[in-house]
Structures are given as C-alpha cells and as structure tokens.
Amino acid sequence: MKLGQQKSSHVGRGTEHGAYRQAVIRMDQEQFASVRGKAERDGTSLAEAIRTLIEWGLEAEETAA
Numbered sequence: 001m002k003l004g005q006q007k008s009s010h011v012g013r014g015t016e017h018g019a020y021r022q023a024v025i026r027m028d029q030e031q032f033a034s035v036r037g038k039a040e041r042d043g044t045s046l047a048e049a050i051r052t053l054i055e056w057g058l059e060a061e062e063t064a065a
Contacts, residue, residue, distance in 0.1 A: 025050075 014021040027035070039049035 012023060014023040016022075035049050035053065036046055038053070039046045042049065042052075044052075
C-alpha cells in the first residue's frame, strides 16, 4: 500500500490502553507544522492539540447535521 492510501474494507480499531484507545495517523508536513504551531501557541502538547482539533471537528459536524 502506498503512503496516503487507506484500506476501505473496514474502520480502524486502534489499540486499547486501559480506558483509552490509541490510533496512529499520518499527516503531510504542512498539516503537522500547523498542528505543532497550535500546540506551541497554546502551550500544550502535540497530542493535546490533536485531541482539541478532533473535538472541534466532531462538534462542528454534529452542529451541521
């Protein structure tokens, strides 16, 4: 499989770690730099910035539905 391709046969399951699930994602350099910049501006970790952006995206999707 080439970089950027996804298997369309199933939804990823992630890896369970206690009460949390972990998922590995790939971003292009521009996306990574943007998210890292947000984390630096906010004084948070990269992981926290990613979680925040996911939460905002999900809330926007719910509002639009």
